[in-house]
Amino acid sequence: MNESVLVGEHLVKSFGSGHTEVRAVDDVSIEIARGELVLIMGPSGSGKTTLISMLGGLLQPTSGRVVIDGDEITALGESRLPRVRAHKIGFVFQAFNLLEALTVEENILFPARLVKGGLGAAKARGDALLKRLGLDDRRDALPKTLSGGEKQRVAIARALINAPPVILADEPTGNLDSANGQEVMMILHDIARDEGRAVILVTHDPRVEDIADRILWLEDGEFRDRKAEQHAWVHDPVCGMRVDEWTAEVTTTFQDRRYVFCSQRCLDRFDAEPDRYLTRANARATEAHSELRS
Amino acid sequence: MWRWTFKSLLAEPLAILVSIAAAGSAFLLVMFFEAVYEGESEQIVAYVKHAEADVWVMQRGVANMHMATSYLNDWKLAQVRAVPGVADVEGILYLNTVIESGAQQWFAYIVGLDVPSTQAGPWAMAAGRDQPGPGEAVVPAVFADMAELKLGDPVRITDRDFTIVGFSEGTFSMANSVIFVTKSDLEDIMTSLDIVSYGLVKAEPGTDPVELAARIEGAVEKVDALPADQFVINDQRMAMQMGVETIALMTLIGGALAVLLVAFTIYSQVSRQRRELAVAKALGATNRFLYISAGLQATAITIASVVVATLLAVAVMPLATALIPPVTLKLTVAAVARIALVGFIVALVASLIPARQIARVDPLSAFQA
Numbered sequence: 001m002n003e004s005v006l007v008g009e010h011l012v013k014s015f016g017s018g019h020t021e022v023r024a025v026d027d028v029s030i031e032i033a034r035g036e037l038v039l040i041m042g043p044s045g046s047g048k049t050t051l052i053s054m055l056g057g058l059l060q061p062t063s064g065r066v067v068i069d070g071d072e073i074t075a076l077g078e079s080r081l082p083r084v085r086a087h088k089i090g091f092v093f094q095a096f097n098l099l100e101a102l103t104v105e106e107n108i109l110f111p112a113r114l115v116k117g118g119l120g121a122a123k124a125r126g127d128a129l130l131k132r133l134g135l136d137d138r139r140d141a142l143p144k145t146l147s148g149g150e151k152q153r154v155a156i157a158r159a160l161i162n163a164p165p166v167i168l169a170d171e172p173t174g175n176l177d178s179a180n181g182q183e184v185m186m187i188l189h190d191i192a193r194d195e196g197r198a199v200i201l202v203t204h205d206p207r208v209e210d211i212a213d214r215i216l217w218l219e220d221g222e223f224r225d226r227k228a229e230q231h232a233w234v235h236d237p238v239c240g241m242r243v244d245e246w247t248a249e250v251t252t253t254f255q256d257r258r259y260v261f262c263s264q265r266c267l268d269r270f271d272a273e274p275d276r277y278l279t280r281a282n283a284r285a286t287e288a289h290s291e292l293r294s
Numbered sequence: 295m296w297r298w299t300f301k302s303l304l305a306e307p308l309a310i311l312v313s314i315a316a317a318g319s320a321f322l323l324v325m326f327f328e329a330v331y332e333g334e335s336e337q338i339v340a341y342v343k344h345a346e347a348d349v350w351v352m353q354r355g356v357a358n359m360h361m362a363t364s365y366l367n368d369w370k371l372a373q374v375r376a377v378p379g380v381a382d383v384e385g386i387l388y389l390n391t392v393i394e395s396g397a398q399q400w401f402a403y404i405v406g407l408d409v410p411s412t413q414a415g416p417w418a419m420a421a422g423r424d425q426p427g428p429g430e431a432v433v434p435a436v437f438a439d440m441a442e443l444k445l446g447d448p449v450r451i452t453d454r455d456f457t458i459v460g461f462s463e464g465t466f467s468m469a470n471s472v473i474f475v476t477k478s479d480l481e482d483i484m485t486s487l488d489i490v491s492y493g494l495v496k497a498e499p500g501t502d503p504v505e506l507a508a509r510i511e512g513a514v515e516k517v518d519a520l521p522a523d524q525f526v527i528n529d530q531r532m533a534m535q536m537g538v539e540t541i542a543l544m545t546l547i548g549g550a551l552a553v554l555l556v557a558f559t560i561y562s563q564v565s566r567q568r569r570e571l572a573v574a575k576a577l578g579a580t581n582r583f584l585y586i587s588a589g590l591q592a593t594a595i596t597i598a599s600v601v602v603a604t605l606l607a608v609a610v611m612p613l614a615t616a617l618i619p620p621v622t623l624k625l626t627v628a629a630v631a632r633i634a635l636v637g638f639i640v641a642l643v644a645s646l647i648p649a650r651q652i653a654r655v656d657p658l659s660a661f662q663a
């Protein structure tokens with residue numbers, strides 16, 4: 001395995017204290033090598049964003065340590081963290097978060113201006129990124145004139161401008177349509193493969209699984225590896241749609257059994273008449289089983 | 295930093311224009327007070343500046359004219375005239391009092407002249423004669439505008455009525471306008487004979503006024519003699535002591551108003567930009583970077599406000615002087631520089647106010663969708 005560029009050891013993040021204490025992240029360890037693309041998945045509220053924030057030096061863990069490219073950032077004071085973020089981490093956000101008053105090129109170069117002497121070298125890199133991400137003819141455009149896909153490509157270029165060893169992306173396809181989402185994912189994939197950067201993606205998008213090296217599932221503080229090709233497909237008992245049990249966000253427990261749904265609407269229907277839908281689901285399962293046997 | 299700082303400031307041009315207009319109004323107010331102060335401080339000494347004297351002679355212990363009382367026996371002027379280096383000397387009698395015409399009243403210097411006066415009378419006339427005769431007075435032309443006076447109208451000085459025979463230019467001030475009457479009429483009002491208040495000495499060509507003043511003090515008993523330059527400075531200092539606190543207070547109020555307006559603008563700007571500030575922090579911007587950015591924005595707004603106020607002042611003040619004759623306005627480079635300094639302090643204070651807000655911006659909020 002390649003050298004680890006990002007290490008999180010026994011990370012714990014608690015909010016509140018005493019009876020009201022909540023452990024958003026509970027003793028999680030993670031190690032990611034250069035060139036690796038890792039997905040962090042899990043239901044809403046499972047602590048994905050808290051974890052990525054600690055890995056990115058935006059949130060101090062209650063205990064545990066984070067090492068990026070040899071620097072233990074959890075040992076650094078608040079005043080030194082911005083420099084680490086500017087040099088060693090590239091952030092890609094779901095909401096793009098471009099600076100609205102700046103042009104595409106100025107947005108891309110913004111992090112370089114935060115690094116001493118970074119702008120000189122960054123200009124050539126910025127030109128290359130603009131070309132590579134198909135933004136060359138949009139360099140003087142303002143963010144408000146860009147499509148969602150273009151905005152996210154600008155955000156990726158911005159994340160890469162200081163050539164950080166680690167890219168942290170939080171739901172980068174969350175606000176994009178299918179085609180743009182696919183394009184963004186392939187860009188992130190290439191960044192990991194071609195440039196040897198560690199890319200960590202927090203996402204709900206199951207399409208991304210195909211390009212990931214590892215999938216880490218986070219739920220109630222438990223953290224485990226998954227292989228990208230594995231799913232736990234089950235049927236929504238109301239509409240019959242196929243849903244991945246591991247990534248589904250709408251779930252309920254009925255008579256000691258867990259059911260997953262494609263949407264809240266289906267869950268509401270189920271809650272109103274559970275026996276009706278369970279009967280139908282059992283019939284469907286029996287039928288499917290018979291088809292399989294024949 | 296510069297680009298982001300200024301481009302984000304200009305992202306909402308209407309809000310910035312309103313802020314500049316508001317802060318500019320506060321600075322204009324400060325400039326107006328400064329201009330009144332400068333104009334009045336110049337006008338208060340207009341008479342002593344224009345009187346043709348190289349040395350002023352007065353009662354010992356007196357060092358100026360504004361609100362002062364000085365008595366000299368007039369035979370002392372003969373002694374002064376005999377001092378080597380004195381070309382001529384003219385005595386004036388002088389009284390601070392209130393004069394009235396119709397329903398109007400003014401505080402005034404009444405100067406009693408030995409007519410025909412060559413050194414102590416009005417230096418510019420708008421209408422009429424510059425030398426009053428018995429029972430006659432020369433009054434500032436501004437009085438004519440304010441009280442619709444004409445030549446031949448009466449003016450009352452203490453208990454005596456005088457006829458206006460001339461309107462003089464440059465002799466009006468809100469604090470002390472100058473009225474010229476004959477010395478004998480003023481002696482009558484003051485019931486004082488053979489007395490003068492000041493002796494206006496003209497030096498022979500090539501004589502140093504400082505040396506001449508010392509010579510006069512040595513030759514004539516119980517008098518003080520001051521070179522004209524020093525006498526003007528003393529008079530101005532004394533006169534302005536009375537208004538300086540008021541002007542300082544007004545400047546403070548105007549400055550505080552400007553601080554509030556600029557600070558409010560920067561505070562609103564920081565609130566509007568909260569999410570972008572969080573993003574900048576997440577990307578690696580330090581609090582120091584953001585403080586400097588807010589400081590630059592405050593400075594830009596303040597500079598723009600001071601410039602707008604200065605341009606407005608230059609355009610409006612001549613108009614204001616024409617429309618309101620009693621107010622003498624004078625905007626000097628020094629006054630503008632002082633206001634720019636106040637502006638710098640305003641920018642500094644205004645950028646400190648949102649500092650806490652900036653420090654509390656959580657970079658984590660950049661993750662909120």
